Amino acid sequence: MRDKICTAVEALSEVKDGALVAFNFWGPGTPLHLMKALSESGVKDLTVCTNNYTLRANELREQGAIDAAILLPQTRKIIVAFSGIQAEDASASGEITRRVQEGTLEIENVSHGILIERLHAAAMCLGGIYSPIGIGTGLEEGKEKRIINGVEYIFQEPITPDLGLVSATKADRLGNLVYHGTERAANPIIAMAAKYTVAEVFEIVEPGELDPDAIVTPAAFVDRIVLIPSDDAYSKEKRIEQTLRSIKYRLQKMAEAEAAQGGNA
Amino acid sequence: MRDKICTAVEALSEVKDGALVAFNFWGPGTPLHLMKALSESGVKDLTVCTNNYTLRANELREQGAIDAAILLPQTRKIIVAFSGIQAEDASASGEITRRVQEGTLEIENVSHGILIERLHAAAMCLGGIYSPIGIGTGLEEGKEKRIINGVEYIFQEPITPDLGLVSATKADRLGNLVYHGTERAANPIIAMAAKYTVAEVFEIVEPGELDPDAIVTPAAFVDRIVLIPSDDAYSKEKRIEQTLRSIKYRLQKMAEAEAAQGGNA
Amino acid sequence: MKEKLTEELIAMRAARELVPGDCCNLGIGIPLNCAAYMSEGVLVQSENGVLGYGPVYDRESLDENVERVDWNVVDAGMRYLEHVPGMSFFDMLTSFVMIRSGRLFSILGGLQVSEKGDAAIHSMSEVDIASKIGGSMDLAWGAKRLIVTMTHCSKDGDPKIVRELTMPVTTRKRVDLIVTDLAVIEVTGSGLALKEFAPGWTPEEVQQQTGATLTIANDVREIEF
Amino acid sequence: MKEKLTEELIAMRAARELVPGDCCNLGIGIPLNCAAYMSEGVLVQSENGVLGYGPVYDRESLDENVERVDWNVVDAGMRYLEHVPGMSFFDMLTSFVMIRSGRLFSILGGLQVSEKGDAAIHSMSEVDIASKIGGSMDLAWGAKRLIVTMTHCSKDGDPKIVRELTMPVTTRKRVDLIVTDLAVIEVTGSGLALKEFAPGWTPEEVQQQTGATLTIANDVREIEF
Numbered sequence: 001m002r003d004k005i006c007t008a009v010e011a012l013s014e015v016k017d018g019a020l021v022a023f024n025f026w027g028p029g030t031p032l033h034l035m036k037a038l039s040e041s042g043v044k045d046l047t048v049c050t051n052n053y054t055l056r057a058n059e060l061r062e063q064g065a066i067d068a069a070i071l072l073p074q075t076r077k078i079i080v081a082f083s084g085i086q087a088e089d090a091s092a093s094g095e096i097t098r099r100v101q102e103g104t105l106e107i108e109n110v111s112h113g114i115l116i117e118r119l120h121a122a123a124m125c126l127g128g129i130y131s132p133i134g135i136g137t138g139l140e141e142g143k144e145k146r147i148i149n150g151v152e153y154i155f156q157e158p159i160t161p162d163l164g165l166v167s168a169t170k171a172d173r174l175g176n177l178v179y180h181g182t183e184r185a186a187n188p189i190i191a192m193a194a195k196y197t198v199a200e201v202f203e204i205v206e207p208g209e210l211d212p213d214a215i216v217t218p219a220a221f222v223d224r225i226v227l228i229p230s231d232d233a234y235s236k237e238k239r240i241e242q243t244l245r246s247i248k249y250r251l252q253k254m255a256e257a258e259a260a261q262g263g264n265a
Numbered sequence: 266m267r268d269k270i271c272t273a274v275e276a277l278s279e280v281k282d283g284a285l286v287a288f289n290f291w292g293p294g295t296p297l298h299l300m301k302a303l304s305e306s307g308v309k310d311l312t313v314c315t316n317n318y319t320l321r322a323n324e325l326r327e328q329g330a331i332d333a334a335i336l337l338p339q340t341r342k343i344i345v346a347f348s349g350i351q352a353e354d355a356s357a358s359g360e361i362t363r364r365v366q367e368g369t370l371e372i373e374n375v376s377h378g379i380l381i382e383r384l385h386a387a388a389m390c391l392g393g394i395y396s397p398i399g400i401g402t403g404l405e406e407g408k409e410k411r412i413i414n415g416v417e418y419i420f421q422e423p424i425t426p427d428l429g430l431v432s433a434t435k436a437d438r439l440g441n442l443v444y445h446g447t448e449r450a451a452n453p454i455i456a457m458a459a460k461y462t463v464a465e466v467f468e469i470v471e472p473g474e475l476d477p478d479a480i481v482t483p484a485a486f487v488d489r490i491v492l493i494p495s496d497d498a499y500s501k502e503k504r505i506e507q508t509l510r511s512i513k514y515r516l517q518k519m520a521e522a523e524a525a526q527g528g529n530a
Numbered sequence: 531m532k533e534k535l536t537e538e539l540i541a542m543r544a545a546r547e548l549v550p551g552d553c554c555n556l557g558i559g560i561p562l563n564c565a566a567y568m569s570e571g572v573l574v575q576s577e578n579g580v581l582g583y584g585p586v587y588d589r590e591s592l593d594e595n596v597e598r599v600d601w602n603v604v605d606a607g608m609r610y611l612e613h614v615p616g617m618s619f620f621d622m623l624t625s626f627v628m629i630r631s632g633r634l635f636s637i638l639g640g641l642q643v644s645e646k647g648d649a650a651i652h653s654m655s656e657v658d659i660a661s662k663i664g665g666s667m668d669l670a671w672g673a674k675r676l677i678v679t680m681t682h683c684s685k686d687g688d689p690k691i692v693r694e695l696t697m698p699v700t701t702r703k704r705v706d707l708i709v710t711d712l713a714v715i716e717v718t719g720s721g722l723a724l725k726e727f728a729p730g731w732t733p734e735e736v737q738q739q740t741g742a743t744l745t746i747a748n749d750v751r752e753i754e755f
Numbered sequence: 756m757k758e759k760l761t762e763e764l765i766a767m768r769a770a771r772e773l774v775p776g777d778c779c780n781l782g783i784g785i786p787l788n789c790a791a792y793m794s795e796g797v798l799v800q801s802e803n804g805v806l807g808y809g810p811v812y813d814r815e816s817l818d819e820n821v822e823r824v825d826w827n828v829v830d831a832g833m834r835y836l837e838h839v840p841g842m843s844f845f846d847m848l849t850s851f852v853m854i855r856s857g858r859l860f861s862i863l864g865g866l867q868v869s870e871k872g873d874a875a876i877h878s879m880s881e882v883d884i885a886s887k888i889g890g891s892m893d894l895a896w897g898a899k900r901l902i903v904t905m906t907h908c909s910k911d912g913d914p915k916i917v918r919e920l921t922m923p924v925t926t927r928k929r930v931d932l933i934v935t936d937l938a939v940i941e942v943t944g945s946g947l948a949l950k951e952f953a954p955g956w957t958p959e960e961v962q963q964q965t966g967a968t969l970t971i972a973n974d975v976r977e978i979e980f
Binding site: 123176218219220 | 776778798800806807838839840841842843844845849851852853855856858859897
Binding site: 291292293294316317318343345346347348349350361362365372374375376377378379381382385397398399400401402403404434444445446447448449450451452453454481501504505508509512513515516 | 801802803804805814815817818821825826827828829830831833844845846847848851854855873884885886887888889890891892893896923924925926927928
C-alpha cells in the first residue's frame, strides 16, 4: 500500500513555483505547521487563497504566532474574503501596501460565500457559475453579468488550488479525516477542490477507529497525511498558549486605547 | 418554541398543486412514509424529482412495497437519473408509456451528478452552472453550450424543489438530523435545496443527544419532523421484510429465466 | 440633554424582532450584543460553521478557564463558545447555503443605509487595499429579513441614513429594518417609514438627523423596553 | 473450439490495472465481479455514497443473516455490504465530486466503444422512454482512467468495438482501456492498440471480430492469469 503518512517537508517537496495554494485561516482548523513548512520550502510566485488574511501584531509574531504573511515574500497574488491588516502594530501591513503600489502583489477581494462557491465549483469540475452575490457592488467590476429568470447574476470562475493545505483533528492511515467544532470551516471544501491535498493532524489512528458515519473528508481526497510532532511550535498546547497571549495583547491594547481616550476627554 | 414535530398529514397539508417534489429513492434513506402520505393528500400536477425511478413488480406492490409510481396519477413530469421500468411485471410501466405517448406525462433524463449539481445550485441560490457532463451525448440537445478555457460545458439550471421529502435515522426536537450508512445519499442536498423540507425519522431525541460534530443536516434546513409510527407499513421492521421479499422475488425470477433458457437450448 | 440609546439598548430592541425557532446570524459590532437579549429558542448561527450557540466566554476570564474551554469552537469573530444542547458544526459550504437561502435573519452593523434599502456594511481594511467583506454580502443578500443596527449619525454628526450611499456598497435593496440609537425605521417599497423613536425624542427631531425623507407611520410610537 | 474468456476472467484481468491505494468505482455487470480480484488496499467506491467497502452479502443467504446485516448499507446496485475498517459514508454531492475529479478509476460495462474512445454504456429503459444513465456519464467523464469491460461481440455476433457508435452515447473520447473476452486494447491518440489477446487466439483473429482497425503493439502478448 502506498503510504500517505510523511513529514511536511516530504509532502511539500513537489510543489512548484507559481502554485495556487489554498488554506483555511480561522482560528482552529488553520494548518499552521504546513504553512510554516511551505514558507521554508523555497517555492515562489504563489497565489494564496484564504478566507481570512489577518495579520498578527509584531510582538506576537516574535513569540511564534504566524499568519498568512509568513508566505508574503513568496506571494504574488492574494485571493481573500476578509482582511485584517492593522497598520500600527503589524509591519507586514506596510510591506503589503508597498508591494501593491509597486505592482508586485495583487489582491483579489471576494466574499466568504463567493470564495467557497468558487472552490466548490472547482471540486465539481464546473466551467463557471452564476452567483447572485455582489450585484450592484464593487465586486461586479469587470465581470460578466447575466439576467436569468429576472434575477441578475455575476459569472464566477472556479478556483482550483494546485495545493490544498488542510487541518483536521484526526486521520486514519488511509486518509479519512474527522474535524471537531469550527475547525471544519473551509477545510473539507479545500480538500475536495485541490489537485493535491496535504492534511496536518494531531493524531493518526488505524482504519476502523473512526466512525464511518462521522468521517467528513473521505480518504480519496487526501494525498498526504502529516502528523504534527508533539514538540512542534504549532502543537495543540502551543496553539492554546499563543491564543491566550494574543487575547491578552488585544485586551491590553484596548485598555491603552481607552486610557488614551480618557486622557483626551 | 414553534414545534416542528407533527404527523405526515399535517406536514403536507399546505403542499400546493403543481409543486416540484424531490426525494431520495435508493433503498435505505427513501422517505416511504411521506411518499405514501403525499399520494393520499390529493395534490396534483406534481413534478417528481428523484435519483431513481425503479418500479416494483405488481406482486410486491400488492404486498405493500411502494415506489415513485405511487405518485404517478398525480404526476405530470418526472426528472430522473436512473429508471428501471420493467414492462413484464410492473403494470405502472404500461401507464407511463401510454401517458408519455398521449402527452400527459413528461420525462426529463439527467445523470446522477447533474441531478445533484442542479439541486445544489438551487441550494446556493445560483442562476445556473456550466457542467461538463453530457457533452456529445443526447443530454446536450436543446441546451446552451459554452467553451470555457478550451473545455465545452452545458448550461444547467438549478432545480428548486417546493417540497423536499427527506429520510433520516434520527432527529432531535430542533430538527438536527443524523444519517446512518448509505441512507444519506441525496437526502442532505434535498434538505438544503428545498423551499420546505419535511423529514421522516425512526427516532426523535432531545437536543444535546446528537454529537454536534456528527449532525449532517442542521436544524435550519428542516421545517417539519415526522416520526414514523411503530405500527406503520414503513417501519424499520416492515422495510426489512419488504426488502427480503423483493430479493426472493428477484432470485426466483432469475431462476425461472435460467430454466427457460435451459429449456430453449 | 436628551439621551440616545446605548448600544445595549439598540441590541435589545433589535433582538425583539425574533421569536423562538428563528435562526439568526449576528454581525460584528452592535449585533453581537443581541445574543444576550434573544428569546430562548432562537438559534444563532456563525458563518464559519456553527448553529445554535449560546453563551460566549468572556475574554478576560479565558485563561482562568483553560481546562473548560473547547479551543476548537469559535464564532466568526473569534470568540470562544460554550457547548449548548442542540448545537451543530458544519462546513462553510453548508453554512453559506444556510446564509443565502432565506433561512436566517441577519442582524448586521451598518456604515450607511439608503432610502432604497441599499447598505454599506463592510469597511475597507486599515490600509485601504484589501476589503473586509467577509460574509456580509452573502448575509445581506440571502437574509429572510435584514436588520441593520447602527448609530443614527456618525461620530462627526453626519446622518448615516441617506438618499444615496457614498461608501462602498455591500448590498442593494435588501434592508428591511433599521434600528438606531434614535429610531426604528422600516424600509418599504415607497421609502423609509418611521415606526418608533427613542424615549424623549420626537419624530421631527429624528427627521432632522436623517439624510432622507421619513414618512411617519400612523402607529408611530416611542420605543418601549 | 476456441474458448473466449469468462466474465470472471475478464474481471480478473481488469482488476489487475489497479494497485493498493487506488480508488475505484465498479459499474453494473462484469465490473462488479472485479471486486473479488482487487488487490487488498484498493478502495472501492459506490456513487450513492460509500468508499472503501469490502465483501458483499450473498443475496441467497441474506435472510439467514438478518441479525448481522446492516440494512442501511448498500451499494448503487442495491447489494448489501459488510462493514470493513476504513469505510466511510457521505452524501451524493461529495460522491460526485470524488467521481468527477479524476480521483477514481472507473471500470464500467460497455455496449459499444469506438476507435476514438467514445462509449455507449447506459441503456434505455425497457420501455425506451426513460434512460438508465445513472452515474455512468459522470463516472466516464471524470475517471482517472476509464476501463470498459465487455464481451468483444454482441449476442448476435456483431462487433462491439466500432468506428462510430450507433447506440446512444454515454461519453466521448474518454475510454483508456478495453478489456473483453478476446483482448486487451488501449485507446491511444492514434487509434486502438491491441496489447494482449486471449489464450489460443491470434491478433488476426481478434481483428476479424473487431469493427475498427487495430494496430498491433510491439509487445503484444497472450493475456496471462
